[in-house]
Amino acid sequence: MALAEQSKPPRTLSYGLFQEPWWLDAVAPNSWREITVNPGELISARWPIVESRSAGLRFIIPPPLTPWLGPALATGDAVKVSRRLELEKELIEELLGKLPKYDKLAVHCHASFTNVLPFMWAGFQVTPRCTYVLDDLSDETRLWNGLRENIRREIRKARKQVEIVATEDIVESQRVIAKTFARIGVQSPHKLEIMQRIDAACSKRDCREILMARDEKGRVHSSLYLVRDAHTTYYLAGGADPQLRTSGAHSLMMWEAIRRAGVHTRRFDFVGSMLPNVERFFRAFGARQQSFYRLVSMGRLMKILDAGYELALSVTGRDHTRRLR
The missing domain is CATH 3.40.630.30 (Gcn5-related N-acetyltransferase (GNAT))
Structure with missing residues (x-):
């Protein structure tokens, strides 16, 4: 049974397989919960997160074998782009306000999630990544x-x-x-x-x-x-x-x-990869490149530790492409 701040509503907002509760129960049993915004009976925003601790530090990071696990938003019948973006900004800000304390948060958003400005304004590091898709x-x-x-x-x-x-x-x-x-x-x-x-x-x-x-x-x-x-x-x-x-x-x-x-x-997703040899193989099947976003936020201590890790990689000459997987 997954951890939850509240009883789950009858309808689950999801953009696909990897946000489904049963999938999360399989990859992160007893360690996930969902942050939601539901002003009425239906959920307007949902963000499943996986929490863990290591060496006294608190992490919110993706579970294994789950390529995307970012927020899913529902903006109702907002037709005008300006109104939709406004609603998305409000929903994202509410989700961020409900997150538990953490030392590091990292998430890969689904390709359909493109409004990352509210995360940038909140101090997140936003990095584009790529997969290959046959539509x-x-x-x-x-x-x-x-x-x-x-x-x-x-x-x-x-x-x-x-x-x-x-x-x-x-x-x-x-x-x-x-x-x-x-x-x-x-x-x-x-x-x-x-x-x-x-x-x-x-x-x-x-x-x-x-x-x-x-x-x-x-x-x-x-x-x-x-x-x-x-x-x-x-x-x-x-x-x-x-x-x-x-x-x-x-x-x-x-x-x-x-x-x-x-x-x-109808579609086939190769789920990556940004490693040169793997990317070349996937591309050879005629797939198109599709971008998605990685969002990262770290506390002061974690930033120091992360900088030390990057320095160690540089000094030892170890391969930085490990982070591209």
């Missing part, structure tokens, strides 16, 4: 023609070596995905326990698909984990066996994911 999955021929030629070659090559299969084996899928991170010497951010909770919740609602590329010897070359809401399929997690990378299986896997997504939804 219309209805025409497979057009999608195929939109692929970069090297991706089409990889797909043709992989079709001779592997078969794409749907599976219920979340453990095997995560084992393969973890190999991608092991290859670059980092631990997978997709903890099995959290993935199993997500999988149980999504399976119950028939809004996920696990895909694997398997060859005739039974070896799994790559795996993807997809989730979806009524409008969009999201590439939540994926990876490949480094020893089998030359098969082209991951390109085939992504293409099959896009094709299958079109059965259920």
Whole structure:
């Protein structure tokens, strides 16, 4: 059961899958609550937050495997742009006034949330970030023609070596995905326990698909984990066996994911990435770039600690692109 300042109203204001209460129960059990503004019976603004403490510091940061968790606003029948922006400003200010005390707050807003000026006026650091999106999955021929030629070659090559299969084996899928991170010497951010909770919740609602590329010897070359809401399929997690990378299986896997997504939804969201190598791969599937905003606010002590962290990265020569993931 999620923490709450008040009993939940009968209608939940949400812009998609990652704001749903059941999703938050899976990724942040017993550690999330929602800040709301509801002048009448219906909610006009809703902001689910996840609170945590570490070394005596208070954090409001996104839970794992949740790419967007910013405010959702409803401005009713405001037709004029000026009136809508005015209402959004009032709602955001009310939400900010209801936030608990924190040392650091960081949030990634959904792409539909664009009025960040009230956050800037409140002292937040506002940074644009990018994902890649296919807006219309209805025409497979057009999608195929939109692929970069090297991706089409990889797909043709992989079709001779592997078969794409749907599976219920979340453990095997995560084992393969973890190999991608092991290859670059980092631990997978997709903890099995959290993935199993997500999988149980999504399976119950028939809004996920696990895909694997398997060859005739039974070896799994790559795996993807997809989730979806009524409008969009999201590439939540994926990876490949480094020893089998030359098969082209991951390109085939992504293409099959896009094709299958079109059965259920109109859009496909690659959920990132700003890492150069990953961005280049996603872009090769003909997707358009879509911006969204990261909002950060820190107290004085946290600013000092964060500056020290950045200095340490500079002195040691460690890769700053870790923060772009």
